[in-house]
Amino acid sequence: MTSSALRLVTPDSTGIEIPARRNLPSFVTESGLRTELKKLSGVDAVGAEARVAKLGTRSLKKETKKSAIDLAISMVDLTTLEGADTAGRVASLCTKAMHPDSTNPLVPSVAAVCVYPDMVATARSVIGSGAVHVASVATAFPSGRASLAVKLLDTKEAVDAGADEIDMVIDRGAFLSGNLLKVYEEIVAVKDACGTAHLKVILETGELVTYDNVRRASWLAMLAGADFIKTSTGKVGVNATLPVALVMLEAVRDFAEEYGEVVGVKVAGGIRTTKDALKYLVVVNETVGSTWLDPDYFRFGASSLLNDLLLQRTKQQSGNYARPDRFSGD
Amino acid sequence: MESLHSQLGGLQYDDAPESAAIAKIQSDYGLFINGKFTSPKDHKSFFTTNPATEEKLAKISQADAKDVDAAVLAAKRAYEKVWSKTSGPERAKYLYRIARLIQERSRELAVTETLDNGKPIRETRDIDIPLAAAHFFYYAGWADKLSYAGFGPDPQPLGVAGQIIPWNFPLLMAAWKLAPALAAGNTCVLKPAETTPLTALLLAEILQQAELPDGVVNIITGDGSTGAALVDHPDVNKIAFTGSTGVGRLIQQRIAGSGKHLTLELGGKGANIVFEDAPLDEMVEGIIDGIFFNQGHVCCAGSRLLVQESIADDVLRRLMRRVEQLRVGDPMDKNTDVGAINSAEQLARISELTATGEQEGATRLTSTCVLPSKGYWFAPTVFTNVSQSHRIAREEIFGPVLSMLTFRTPEEAVQKANNTNYGLACGVWSEKGSRTLWVAERLRAGVIWANTYNKFDPTSPFGGVRESGFGREGGRQGLEAYLNV
Numbered sequence: 001m002t003s004s005a006l007r008l009v010t011p012d013s014t015g016i017e018i019p020a021r022r023n024l025p026s027f028v029t030e031s032g033l034r035t036e037l038k039k040l041s042g043v044d045a046v047g048a049e050a051r052v053a054k055l056g057t058r059s060l061k062k063e064t065k066k067s068a069i070d071l072a073i074s075m076v077d078l079t080t081l082e083g084a085d086t087a088g089r090v091a092s093l094c095t096k097a098m099h100p101d102s103t104n105p106l107v108p109s110v111a112a113v114c115v116y117p118d119m120v121a122t123a124r125s126v127i128g129s130g131a132v133h134v135a136s137v138a139t140a141f142p143s144g145r146a147s148l149a150v151k152l153l154d155t156k157e158a159v160d161a162g163a164d165e166i167d168m169v170i171d172r173g174a175f176l177s178g179n180l181l182k183v184y185e186e187i188v189a190v191k192d193a194c195g196t197a198h199l200k201v202i203l204e205t206g207e208l209v210t211y212d213n214v215r216r217a218s219w220l221a222m223l224a225g226a227d228f229i230k231t232s233t234g235k236v237g238v239n240a241t242l243p244v245a246l247v248m249l250e251a252v253r254d255f256a257e258e259y260g261e262v263v264g265v266k267v268a269g270g271i272r273t274t275k276d277a278l279k280y281l282v283v284v285n286e287t288v289g290s291t292w293l294d295p296d297y298f299r300f301g302a303s304s305l306l307n308d309l310l311l312q313r314t315k316q317q318s319g320n321y322a323r324p325d326r327f328s329g330d
Numbered sequence: 331m332e333s334l335h336s337q338l339g340g341l342q343y344d345d346a347p348e349s350a351a352i353a354k355i356q357s358d359y360g361l362f363i364n365g366k367f368t369s370p371k372d373h374k375s376f377f378t379t380n381p382a383t384e385e386k387l388a389k390i391s392q393a394d395a396k397d398v399d400a401a402v403l404a405a406k407r408a409y410e411k412v413w414s415k416t417s418g419p420e421r422a423k424y425l426y427r428i429a430r431l432i433q434e435r436s437r438e439l440a441v442t443e444t445l446d447n448g449k450p451i452r453e454t455r456d457i458d459i460p461l462a463a464a465h466f467f468y469y470a471g472w473a474d475k476l477s478y479a480g481f482g483p484d485p486q487p488l489g490v491a492g493q494i495i496p497w498n499f500p501l502l503m504a505a506w507k508l509a510p511a512l513a514a515g516n517t518c519v520l521k522p523a524e525t526t527p528l529t530a531l532l533l534a535e536i537l538q539q540a541e542l543p544d545g546v547v548n549i550i551t552g553d554g555s556t557g558a559a560l561v562d563h564p565d566v567n568k569i570a571f572t573g574s575t576g577v578g579r580l581i582q583q584r585i586a587g588s589g590k591h592l593t594l595e596l597g598g599k600g601a602n603i604v605f606e607d608a609p610l611d612e613m614v615e616g617i618i619d620g621i622f623f624n625q626g627h628v629c630c631a632g633s634r635l636l637v638q639e640s641i642a643d644d645v646l647r648r649l650m651r652r653v654e655q656l657r658v659g660d661p662m663d664k665n666t667d668v669g670a671i672n673s674a675e676q677l678a679r680i681s682e683l684t685a686t687g688e689q690e691g692a693t694r695l696t697s698t699c700v701l702p703s704k705g706y707w708f709a710p711t712v713f714t715n716v717s718q719s720h721r722i723a724r725e726e727i728f729g730p731v732l733s734m735l736t737f738r739t740p741e742e743a744v745q746k747a748n749n750t751n752y753g754l755a756c757g758v759w760s761e762k763g764s765r766t767l768w769v770a771e772r773l774r775a776g777v778i779w780a781n782t783y784n785k786f787d788p789t790s791p792f793g794g795v796r797e798s799g800f801g802r803e804g805g806r807q808g809l810e811a812y813l814n815v
Contacts, residue, residue, distance in 0.1 A: 015651035042761040044781045047612025057452060059346035059664040068341060250611050281341060286655065290340025 021260035033180040043211035052242035058282045069313045072277040076110040077301045090119045094126035111295040117158040124162030135165035142233035144169040155193040167200040172207045187224035200228035206238030211247045218251035222263050230266035239269025249287040268301025274312040346664040348451045353442040358389035362534035364404035365544030371396045381448035382661050382670040382705040390527050393550040398559040401548040405490045405517040406565050408545030413517050418474030425470035427540040432463040444661045446528040448670030449624050451662050462505035468788035469509035479806050481815040487515035489567035492560040496573045497523035497672050498627040504530050506803045507570050514812035519548045525673050527551040575797050593801025593811045597726040598754030601747035602632030606641045608759035614648045620783035622710050626730040630755035632783050636743050639736040653710050658699040671706040680708050680729035687713050687722035744772045754798035757783040
């Protein structure tokens with residue numbers, strides 16, 4: 001059988017209808033928020049996990065694989081969030097972000113570098129006005145255990161130092177105890193402190209535990225003005241998983257259809273291999289489609305993933321695996 | 331309204347074809363009688379074709395009454411001389427071997443099944459073949475524990491079982507039939523469907539490899555006349571049939587008064603009942619799985635969608651969005667979701683019934699997917715504005731065609747779901763457990779799925795009530811069909 005005679009025709013639309021943007025409702029009461037979140041459908045855990053397991057069997061070959069790897073590279077938020085970070089390490093990371101493979105200018109640059117607030121100035125000085133964004137975690141990352149005043153100051157300092165993206169954490173304790181208004185108001189305040197910088201809201205899904213919570217927290221963050229919703233800090237036991245990403249993507253899809261606002265999704269923590277990254281891209285592709293297959297709307301927060309993508313990219317182009325040392329460590 | 335297009339165009343999946351050469355299909359096949367492949371007595375044959383391409387795959391022997399007689403005789407002798415004297419642990423040993431060999435040769439089996447049947451390689455690879463192996467593993471475990479199965483201290487086998495299986499899950503149905511029969515101590519004459527004999531013949535090779543004693547399982551190929559000869563044979567003690575209700579009824583009439591045991595697994599018109607508090611996204615997937623899995627060639631397919639009126643528009647919008655996304659085409663491509671219709675006859679029946687649907691006033695919504703020019707294809711289709719009296723709401727279409735109806739109260743949902751001659755399977759979708767249980771205990775069907783659909787497991791009994799047949803396959807209950815209890 002010749003496969004060309006039976007060539008698959010990929011549907012060209014997810015059929016997502018995004019209406020004109022309209023003003024988000026402003027929630028000033030706890031009960032208003034509660035009512036809004038109550039309208040969301042529950043998530044059947046078995047079904048959601050089965051769905052991603054099925055999508056995980058998609059087979060990306062040839063040109064699809066090549067373009068998917070380049071797309072994944074362009075979606076990486078190259079991250080270093082260690083107590084031991086130094087200015088030299090951050091500078092080196094920024095160079096790598098702009099030119100992931102120093103010997104091959106065809107490799108796209110990554111989306112952003114992601115650092116602690118005190119390293120933003122260093123990162124900005126290396127990147128300058130380049131296309132790579134400078135993202136900073138803020139708001140007492142990763143626990144978020146600080147007063148609102150401290151969180152806002154943390155945010156402002158990062159923005160003033162040159163960050164154009166802020167990754168904040170939500171108050172999980174408040175969310176889990178049902179204090180939705182506190183979570184909402186904090187996000188609104190941080191968004192305000194961001195000015196023109198884009199705000200990514202980290203839900204820390206490993207601490208929210210259930211998919212129902214993930215969907216509700218996603219919706220809450222979007223209502224409060226998040227530009228991105230992000231799975232994890234990478235600092236707790238359970239980080240990004242495919243089913244969590246699925247639930248968040250379904251949330252941004254439904255939100256876009258309801259409010260005309262396209263919010264991005266960032267998966268972070270534990271994504272180390274090209275194989276994993278491609279699975280996420282398949283889930284994006286078949287849940288929300290190409291609008292989100294764009295660094296403006298989907299990101300991988302990762303450190304070691306980039307080198308595996310480069311390794312597999314070289315394999316796809318040359319047919320041979322390079323030695324891992326071929327690519328810089330950071 | 332701005333519509334964002336080229337969405338899935340973001341990642342156009344390149345062809346990812348599985349290799350057809352893995353199947354190693356021979357040019358012609360004999361009948362598997364008494365442990366050997368033999369030529370049919372009158373040398374008649376027919377071809378089995380690939381429904382995705384209409385290419386001939388292999389020449390298959392047509393067994394006539396004399397061949398059936400030889401097969402039944404071999405089974406009878408093997409029962410009397412060998413298998414009835416083989417201990418439970420020994421029988422288990424063979425079943426474990428068969429299970430492991432199915433796993434070892436799973437890729438070859440999956441490719442053969444896809445070529446012969448037209449179903450996607452993803453399904454044969456991930457569902458049909460692993461489940462077939464699982465059935466042998468499961469019943470291997472029962473072979474030495476029959477005394478503890480709840481059928482008395484020393485339940486006895488029936489003797490020779492004649493087993494006639496359908497074309498929708500060829501190897502899996504063979505496993506459903508053979509594994510419990512052998513575990514219980516019966517010998518078998520298996521007749522695969524005319525259009526899908528190849529994996530059963532490959533299974534015959536596996537039985538040889540497993541050194542199963544000659545005659546314990548005989549596999550004969552042919553059309554309806556072969557099946558009729560098997561049903562009529564006086565030395566057959568038990569008939570197990572999976573297929574259409576019409577043929578099931580004929581079989582029951584033919585064996586009346588003969589003393590032969592009978593189990594029938596027949597058609598269905600399953601209702602998938604969706605309440606307004608259902609988990610939306612997983613429910614949409616469940617509806618898709620319920621009707622488009624295996625091109626809808628599933629007796630327990632959720633071919634009637636009953637949606638609570640308050641969410642009907644939203645469900646339909648989400649459902650059609652998902653239908654448009656289904657990848658219809660080359661079954662050998664690893665990314666295909668919906669494959670080919672199994673035969674020209676089946677395609678004609680699906681086409682006829684869907685035409686009736688339109689004539690009777692239902693609204694037809696069909697995927698805009700482009701179908702291949704050769705082979706038998708039917709685009710995934712959903713009917714709305716369907717009423718209970720429409721043929722598409724009453725008759726089994728056995729294809730990728732869903733009929734959507736609405737209801738307002740749980741009572742109405744139950745009444746509509748039960749308003750059918752069939753009673754094989756239903757699904758209930760709700761996040762409210764008490765409602766799910768209330769509905770489930772009022773539904774007349776052998777299988778009820780809650781917040782899922784088309785889930786199969788060897789430990790779980792499967793079978794119908796009313797015109798969907800009787801007897802159970804799978805689980806402890808599945809042993810009863812092959813024991814004299």
